[in-house]
Amino acid sequence: MDERKLKVLGAVVTDYVATREPVGSKALVERHSLGVSSATIRNDMAMLEEEGYLVQPHTSAGRVPTDKGYRLFVDRLATVKPLSAPERRAISSFLSGAVDVDDMVHRTVRLLAQLTRQVAIVQYPVSSSATIRHVEIVGLSSDRLLVILIDSTARIDQYPVTLSEHSEEELSELRKILNSAVGGRKPVDADAALADLLTAPGFDRARFGPIVEAVRTMLANDPSEELVVAGMPNLMRYGASYETAIMPVLDALEEQVVLLRLLGDAVAEHPGEVSVRIGQENPYVPLHGTSLVVSEYGFDEVWASLGVVGPTSMDYPSTISAVRAVARYVGRFLAEG
Amino acid sequence: MDERKLKVLGAVVTDYVATREPVGSKALVERHSLGVSSATIRNDMAMLEEEGYLVQPHTSAGRVPTDKGYRLFVDRLATVKPLSAPERRAISSFLSGAVDVDDMVHRTVRLLAQLTRQVAIVQYPVSSSATIRHVEIVGLSSDRLLVILIDSTARIDQYPVTLSEHSEEELSELRKILNSAVGGRKPVDADAALADLLTAPGFDRARFGPIVEAVRTMLANDPSEELVVAGMPNLMRYGASYETAIMPVLDALEEQVVLLRLLGDAVAEHPGEVSVRIGQENPYVPLHGTSLVVSEYGFDEVWASLGVVGPTSMDYPSTISAVRAVARYVGRFLAEG
DNA sequence: GCTGGCACTCAATAATCCCGAGTGCCAAGC
DNA sequence: GCTTGGCACTCGGGATTATTGAGTGCCAGC
Numbered sequence: 210m211d212e213r214k215l216k217v218l219g220a221v222v223t224d225y226v227a228t229r230e231p232v233g234s235k236a237l238v239e240r241h242s243l244g245v246s247s248a249t250i251r252n253d254m255a256m257l258e259e260e261g262y263l264v265q266p267h268t269s270a271g272r273v274p275t276d277k278g279y280r281l282f283v284d285r286l287a288t289v290k291p292l293s294a295p296e297r298r299a300i301s302s303f304l305s306g307a308v309d310v311d312d313m314v315h316r317t318v319r320l321l322a323q324l325t326r327q328v329a330i331v332q333y334p335v336s337s338s339a340t341i342r343h344v345e346i347v348g349l350s351s352d353r354l355l356v357i358l359i360d361s362t363a364r365i366d367q368y369p370v371t372l373s374e375h376s377e378e379e380l381s382e383l384r385k386i387l388n389s390a391v392g393g394r395k396p397v398d399a400d401a402a403l404a405d406l407l408t409a410p411g412f413d414r415a416r417f418g419p420i421v422e423a424v425r426t427m428l429a430n431d432p433s434e435e436l437v438v439a440g441m442p443n444l445m446r447y448g449a450s451y452e453t454a455i456m457p458v459l460d461a462l463e464e465q466v467v468l469l470r471l472l473g474d475a476v477a478e479h480p481g482e483v484s485v486r487i488g489q490e491n492p493y494v495p496l497h498g499t500s501l502v503v504s505e506y507g508f509d510e511v512w513a514s515l516g517v518v519g520p521t522s523m524d525y526p527s528t529i530s531a532v533r534a535v536a537r538y539v540g541r542f543l544a545e546g
Numbered sequence: 547m548d549e550r551k552l553k554v555l556g557a558v559v560t561d562y563v564a565t566r567e568p569v570g571s572k573a574l575v576e577r578h579s580l581g582v583s584s585a586t587i588r589n590d591m592a593m594l595e596e597e598g599y600l601v602q603p604h605t606s607a608g609r610v611p612t613d614k615g616y617r618l619f620v621d622r623l624a625t626v627k628p629l630s631a632p633e634r635r636a637i638s639s640f641l642s643g644a645v646d647v648d649d650m651v652h653r654t655v656r657l658l659a660q661l662t663r664q665v666a667i668v669q670y671p672v673s674s675s676a677t678i679r680h681v682e683i684v685g686l687s688s689d690r691l692l693v694i695l696i697d698s699t700a701r702i703d704q705y706p707v708t709l710s711e712h713s714e715e716e717l718s719e720l721r722k723i724l725n726s727a728v729g730g731r732k733p734v735d736a737d738a739a740l741a742d743l744l745t746a747p748g749f750d751r752a753r754f755g756p757i758v759e760a761v762r763t764m765l766a767n768d769p770s771e772e773l774v775v776a777g778m779p780n781l782m783r784y785g786a787s788y789e790t791a792i793m794p795v796l797d798a799l800e801e802q803v804v805l806l807r808l809l810g811d812a813v814a815e816h817p818g819e820v821s822v823r824i825g826q827e828n829p830y831v832p833l834h835g836t837s838l839v840v841s842e843y844g845f846d847e848v849w850a851s852l853g854v855v856g857p858t859s860m861d862y863p864s865t866i867s868a869v870r871a872v873a874r875y876v877g878r879f880l881a882e883g
Numbered sequence: 884g885c886t887g888g889c890a891c892t893c894a895a896t897a898a899t900c901c902c903g904a905g906t907g908c909c910a911a912g913c
Numbered sequence: 914g915c916t917t918g919g920c921a922c923t924c925g926g927g928a929t930t931a932t933t934g935a936g937t938g939c940c941a942g943c
Contacts, residue, residue: 582915582916584917585916586917589916603925604923604924605922605923605925606922606923607924607925
């Protein structure tokens, strides 16, 4: 592809993203030093349109990039736009205040939404090597208990159980049994151990079964299937119409399953780097009008993904670098514990 | 005030809420059986306008209720609109699935947003009689500990602490000390007990001080200052302009302090019932274009508030009864544990 | 292969017209 | 003294038309 044509495409994308209005040949030569006249640019643009990188909303209007155009722009033109020093500081200080993983995820998603001014999504980090650290049983009242599960990544889960007439000794005994059954094990193994325990001779299943089941329920909770979303108000920033642009995104955001698959797919395609899905490249039809910018994050055996959803006419260089930077910082933060 | 004039005001409010368009005398006699002619209605409407209950957006247009008009409507006319059976079932089943307080708050706020199709806000319930139930210390790795605090309402808080070279015996000992210091106590008393503990002879402050401080930090976390918001997308439902209607609400929702005060004020004014703040009655200026419908909820010594924010032209009867119903159901749910 | 020139297109803006919903007022009627 | 039908009047908003100008494609000349 012609050197100048690439430059023209880049200029069209940049201007369109900035103004959100079709850009014409004259405006282009004025705003960019292309060294040729507008007539030449017109010819180039006509060719770019033939090749499917640009379209005219209507005759006698400027050009707008197509998904294909954005794609080429992202692949060949988008130079990484380094974050400003204040932005780096903001990321760093925002995240360093996090007190636990839960807090970190929430801080991250808000940070990302604020940085990119778009809708941000963060998946809970999941450690393939997480092990159960402790099971605790606490009496709340005469017949209500709270069963608590803690894993090596400081994740805590709780589940209420009703059990009449229990003594502190009983609970203490049960606590020991449970901890020796699941302590240090991975969730799957711990679950198997509990299944064995239920049928073990001498175990009072009728009485303590519910507690064991509570633990098994919590073991089955997979944090990697949780995600947090922020920045929905940013959707309104674009004058986009409710029907065509906002509703589909809102719907998609409700469907955690869909989002998880989208994130997973994107990450799988370009592991280790920021991956971009533009408009129709998206496997989920209602989001054909929007783009995803996704990255995985984590360290060692703890990995998950994060990203943003926005209009195809987003500022890719900035968004990509923001997503990348946040992913790196969060990874580093996780590594430091 | 004249019987018929009240009826006219009510009809104007109802029609305006339904259509969002100024309502005229003719449409009024057609849609409501008022038993008089449009000319008479015109006279009544002119008087209502003089008295400040209605306004004309411009000459030769229908009338629109003022804040004062809505106020009279709410105070004197709004008959409680009972919820439909399906709605009751929805509330009941939606809430009964809640597994703990945290879950319940989230379910409640989503339920309320869905029911009223507006932005819902729920404050975390706070029990003035909550007592500390248990302190647990769990080792995560050789130098990382997790300190966990559980109270009688099943609320769990966690805090990470770094402590090199600790033995299981040490921790066990410390656990006993801490639990006997705070167990069964209210947060304030527990905090005092820990303050004493820190200066007690024989306590290795240099070594265990950070753990005690972690507990004290958690004791200071006041859940009543937390709130959850849902239904922001509903803001877009009204064709309201971004600048005048949406931005102020979004801003307000970011300011937890403001929201807490608004909820508190509203509840304080009408304890025990649903209170309504219409437009300019609102002490917070940016929300002068919106109304709040708020109720307290809880049982015994556990109380908090919940409510919705919406345009002044909301459907007050439905909204009020939805808020009331949800508040009652949640209160009942809390009472049942 | 680039450029200036030129005729052409067409969305968006402005200008204009027109309609009818809605009003206020009044005189007549119950 | 209310209520009512009648009537002249107002004026926002929708439809229609005119105007503008940014932008294009094409072409002949450099």
